[in-house]
Amino acid sequence: MSSSRRDRVVELMKEGQRSLVQALEEIDGGGEFGAFSWQRPGGGGGTARVLEEGRVFERAGVNVSAVHGREVPASLVQEHPGIEGKPYFATGISTVLHPRNPYVPAFHANYRYFEVGSETEETDVWWFGGGADMTPNYPFEEDVRHFHGSLKAFCDRHDPNYYLHFKETCDDYFYIKHRGEMRGVGGIFFDELSPAGRGVFERDFAFVQDGIDALTGCYLPIVKRREGTPYGDRERRWQLYRRGRYVEFNLVYDRGTLFGLQTRGNIEAILMSMPPLAHWSFAFEPEAGSLEAEMLAFLQPRDWVGSVGVETAKS
Amino acid sequence: MSSSRRDRVVELMKEGQRSLVQALEEIDGGGEFGAFSWQRPGGGGGTARVLEEGRVFERAGVNVSAVHGREVPASLVQEHPGIEGKPYFATGISTVLHPRNPYVPAFHANYRYFEVGSETEETDVWWFGGGADMTPNYPFEEDVRHFHGSLKAFCDRHDPNYYLHFKETCDDYFYIKHRGEMRGVGGIFFDELSPAGRGVFERDFAFVQDGIDALTGCYLPIVKRREGTPYGDRERRWQLYRRGRYVEFNLVYDRGTLFGLQTRGNIEAILMSMPPLAHWSFAFEPEAGSLEAEMLAFLQPRDWVGSVGVETAKS
Numbered sequence: 001m002s003s004s005r006r007d008r009v010v011e012l013m014k015e016g017q018r019s020l021v022q023a024l025e026e027i028d029g030g031g032e033f034g035a036f037s038w039q040r041p042g043g044g045g046g047t048a049r050v051l052e053e054g055r056v057f058e059r060a061g062v063n064v065s066a067v068h069g070r071e072v073p074a075s076l077v078q079e080h081p082g083i084e085g086k087p088y089f090a091t092g093i094s095t096v097l098h099p100r101n102p103y104v105p106a107f108h109a110n111y112r113y114f115e116v117g118s119e120t121e122e123t124d125v126w127w128f129g130g131g132a133d134m135t136p137n138y139p140f141e142e143d144v145r146h147f148h149g150s151l152k153a154f155c156d157r158h159d160p161n162y163y164l165h166f167k168e169t170c171d172d173y174f175y176i177k178h179r180g181e182m183r184g185v186g187g188i189f190f191d192e193l194s195p196a197g198r199g200v201f202e203r204d205f206a207f208v209q210d211g212i213d214a215l216t217g218c219y220l221p222i223v224k225r226r227e228g229t230p231y232g233d234r235e236r237r238w239q240l241y242r243r244g245r246y247v248e249f250n251l252v253y254d255r256g257t258l259f260g261l262q263t264r265g266n267i268e269a270i271l272m273s274m275p276p277l278a279h280w281s282f283a284f285e286p287e288a289g290s291l292e293a294e295m296l297a298f299l300q301p302r303d304w305v306g307s308v309g310v311e312t313a314k315s
Numbered sequence: 316m317s318s319s320r321r322d323r324v325v326e327l328m329k330e331g332q333r334s335l336v337q338a339l340e341e342i343d344g345g346g347e348f349g350a351f352s353w354q355r356p357g358g359g360g361g362t363a364r365v366l367e368e369g370r371v372f373e374r375a376g377v378n379v380s381a382v383h384g385r386e387v388p389a390s391l392v393q394e395h396p397g398i399e400g401k402p403y404f405a406t407g408i409s410t411v412l413h414p415r416n417p418y419v420p421a422f423h424a425n426y427r428y429f430e431v432g433s434e435t436e437e438t439d440v441w442w443f444g445g446g447a448d449m450t451p452n453y454p455f456e457e458d459v460r461h462f463h464g465s466l467k468a469f470c471d472r473h474d475p476n477y478y479l480h481f482k483e484t485c486d487d488y489f490y491i492k493h494r495g496e497m498r499g500v501g502g503i504f505f506d507e508l509s510p511a512g513r514g515v516f517e518r519d520f521a522f523v524q525d526g527i528d529a530l531t532g533c534y535l536p537i538v539k540r541r542e543g544t545p546y547g548d549r550e551r552r553w554q555l556y557r558r559g560r561y562v563e564f565n566l567v568y569d570r571g572t573l574f575g576l577q578t579r580g581n582i583e584a585i586l587m588s589m590p591p592l593a594h595w596s597f598a599f600e601p602e603a604g605s606l607e608a609e610m611l612a613f614l615q616p617r618d619w620v621g622s623v624g625v626e627t628a629k630s
Contacts, residue, residue: 036598050597061597178576244589251566252576261493261567270493274559274595281591282365282376283351283583 005122005201006089009113010066012205013093016111016212017064020095021049023216024062027223030055033062038266043068048269052276056227058100061272066091072116075259080116080196083125087118093212094256096273097219102239103226105136105143105184106246107219108273110256111208127192127199128208132215133170134222135184137235137242139295143222144185148304150218151188158207166190171301176249181299183249238292240279247278320437320516321404324428325381327520328408331426331527332379335410336364338531339377342538345370348377353581358383363584367591371542373415376587381406387431390574395431395511398440402433408527409571411588412534417554418541420451420458420499421561422534423588425571426523442507442514443523447530448485449537450499452550452557454610458537459500463619465533466503473522481505486616491564496614498564553607555594562593 021033031054039045046065051057068089077084092112099106111130117123134147148167155163170189174182193204250257250273260270286292336348346369354360361380366372383404392399407427414421426445432438449462463482470478485504489497508519565572565588575585601607 048597052597059597178579178582240592247562247593248566248586251563252573258567264493267493268598271563271595272597276596277555277592277594278562279592280586280589282363282367282374282587 005126006066006091006115006119008205010091012209012212013064013066013091013111013113016093016215017047017049017062020062020093020212020215023220024051024057024060024097027220028054028056028060031057031060033060036268038269040065040067040266043070046266046269048266048272050272054100056099056101056104056223057097059098059276060095061097062093062095063269063272064091064093065266065269068119073259073263076114080125083116083123086116086123089115089117089119094273095215098243098275099223099227101227101229102137102231102235103140103229104223105134105147105219105226106243106275107134108132109215111212113208123197125197126201127194127196128204129191129193130208130211131166131170131173131187131189132211132218133174133184133187133189134219135242135246136298137239137295138291139298140226143225144298144304146222147185147187147218150214152305154210154214154218155188157210158203162207163188168301174249176245176253178252179245179248181245181296182301183246183299185298185304186301237279238286240275240277241281241284242295243275243278244280246275250274320441321381321406321430321434323520325406327524327527328379328381328406328426328428331408331530332362332364332377335377335408335527335530338535339366339372339375339412342535343369343371343375346372346375348375351583353584355380355382355581358385361581361584363581363587365587369415371414371416371419371538372412374413374591375410376412377408377410378584378587379406379408380581380584383434388574388578391429395440398431398438401431401438404430404432404434409588410530413558413590414538414542416542416544417452417546417550418455418544419538420449420462420534420541421558421590422449423447424502424530426527428523438512440512441516442509442511443519444506444508445523445526446481446485446488446502446504447526447533448489448499448502448504449534450557450561451613452554452610453606454613455541458540459613459619461537462500462502462533465529467620469525469529469533470503472525473518477522478503483616489564491560491568493567494560494563496560496611497616498561498614500613500619501616552594553601555590555592556596556599557610558590558593559595561590565589 025033031051033049033051036048044067046063048061048063051060070087072083072086072088094110097107109132113128115126152163166188170186173189174186176183257270346366348364348366351363359382361378363376363378366375385402387398387401387403409425412422424447428443430441467478481503485501488504489501491498572585
C-alpha cells in the first residue's frame with residue numbers, strides 16, 4: 001500500500017510536468033524544453049525540463065524530483081519530533097517562469113509530498129505542501145484578481161477555509177524583510193495541507209491534483225493578455241530591476257533554496273529559479289505617479305478577491 | 316585620547332575615500348561619482364560615493380561609514396566574551412568595482428575599525444579588519460601575479476608572516492561552497508589584524524593606512540592594461556554569468572552583507588556590492604579548451620607569487 005501511495009504521487013508529479021511543459025511550449029510557440037536528468041548520491045533523482053530564450057519565456061523550468069534517504073533531515077525533525085532516524089521519501093514538482101515581456105508577470109508554483117518510512121514499512125506520517133504565486137512588474141489589477149480568483153475557486157471546491165488561510169501564509173512567506181515589501185502579489189502557500197500524520201490521503205491527494213491542474217488556468221490567460229504589449233528600454237530595465245528583488249528573496253530567504261544549498265542538492269535544479277538576467281541600480285526610485293511607482297503598493301498584502309467580505313481600499 | 320584615536324581612523328577612511336574616488340574618476344574618464352549620505356537611526360551614518368554607467372566602470376562604489384551604539388552587537392559578543400552590554404564605535408571604508416569590459420577584473424576591498432567603549436571612557440578592546448580581493452573573468456596569470464605581488468609587497472613591509480596568513484584566510488572566506496569554487500582569485504583578508512585588546516595602535520594604524528594606499532597600485536595597472544581589449548557578446552555573456560556567482564556569494568555567504576540585512580543597516584549601501592547586471596544560465600558549461608573553461612582552474616586556491624618557496628604547478 002505504501003509503495004502504491006508513493007507511486008501514485010510520483011505519477012501525479014510526472015503527469016503535471018508533462019502537461020505543463022506541453023501547455024508552455026504551445027503558448028511559447030518558439031522554444032522547446034530540454035530534459036536534464038540528475039541523480040542524488042544519497043538516493044533518487046529528478047528531471048529538470050528547461051526552456052531558455054523562447055519567444056514568450058526568457059526562461060521556463062519545470063522540475064520533478066523523487067528522493068529517499070535513510071534518515072529524515074535534521075531540519076524536519078525539529079518540527080516533527082518522533083521521526084528522527086527514520087527513513088523518508090520526498091517527491092515534488094516545481095515550476096518557475098520568467099517571461100521576456102515586462103508586462104507579463106513571473107510565476108512560481110510548487111507541490112510536494114513527504115513521507116516517513118521505507119517502501120516496505122510505512123508510517124502514517126506524511127503530508128503534502130505546496131502553493132503558487134505570481135510576481136508582476138506592472139500593476140494590472142485585473143491580472144491579480146484573475147490569479148487570486150482562480151486560486152480561490154479551486155480552493156473553495158475543497159474547503160471554504162483553505163484560500164484565506166493559504167493566502168495569508170503566502171503573504172507572510174514571500175516577504176523581503178530588508179526591503180519591506182513582498183516578492184510579488186502572493187497567491188497561496190501551505191507547508192502541510194493536513195498536519196503530519198493526520199491527513200486523509202484521498203482527500204489531500206485530490207486537492208493537490210486539482211491544484212496542479214489549476215496552474216495553467218490561473219496564469220496562462222494573463223500571459224496571453226499581456227505578451228503582445230509593446231515595451232521599450234524603460235520597461236525592460238524596470239523588469240530586470242524587479243528581478244533583482246526576486247534574486248534577493250530566493251538567495252536570502254527561500255527555505256527550499258537554502259535547504260538545497262546546505263544539503264548540496266543538484267545545484268542547477270535548485271537555482272533553476274534564478275532569472276536569466278537581473279539588474280541592480282543604486283538608490284533607484286521610480287518616478288512619482290508612474291506605473292512603476294504604483295507597482296510598489298501592489299507589493300503589500302491586500303485582499304484581492306473580497307475574501308473577507310470587505311474590499312481593502314486601494315492605497 | 317579615545318576620541319582622537321577614533322577621529323584619526325575616521326579621517327583615514329575619509330581620506331581613503333577621497334583619493335580612491337579621484338583615482339577612479341581619472342581612470343574612468345567619463346563618469347562622475349555621486350554622493351549619497353545616510354543616517355543610522357541608532358547613531359552615526361555614512362556617505363556612499365557611487366558612479367554608474369561610466370566609461371570603464373559599469374558601477375563603482377566607495378562607501379565610508381562611522382556608527383556607534385549603546386550595546387555591542389550580539390554576533391560580536393560570542394567571539395569576544397566580556398564586551399557584552401558595552402557601547403561601541405565602528406568605522407570602515409569599502410569599495411566594489413564592476414568594470415564594463417569583461418577582460419577587466421572586478422575588485423573589492425574593505426578596511427574597518429571596531430572599538431569597545433564610549434567617546435569619553437575608552438577600553439583597550441579595539442581591532443582593525445580588512446582585505447582586498449579580485450574577481451577576473453579571464454585567466455591572465457600576469458594580472459593575478461601583479462595583484463598578489465603588490466599585496467605581498469605591502470604586507471612584507473610590515474610583517475613577513477602577514478601575506479601568507481591573510482592570503483589563506485582570504486581563500487577560505489571567498490569560497491562558494493555550493494559551487495565548489497572561489498568567488499575570484501582571492502587576495503588578502505583578516506578579521507582582526509591584532510587580536511582584540513592586544514594591538515599596538517600606531518603599528519596597526521600604519522598597516523591599514525598603507526593597505527588603503529596600496530589599493531590603486533595593486534588594481535589600476537590591470538584596469539589600464541585590459542580596458543581597451545575588444546570583446547563581443549560571448550565575452551559579455553560570460554562576464555554576466557560569472558557575476559551571477561558574485562551575487563550568490565554575497566547574498567548566501569558574505570558575513571558583512573548578511574549582518575547588514577539582519578540588523579537593517581542602510582540597504583542601498585549594503586547592496587552597493589551587487590553587480591549592475593547578472594546572468595544565470597541553466598547547466599552552462601564553457602567549451603572545453605576555451606579561455607572560459609581555463610578560468611575555472613583559477614578559482615581554486617593557488618600560490619600565485621611563490622610565497623612558500625615552491626610554485627604550485629599550473630593545472
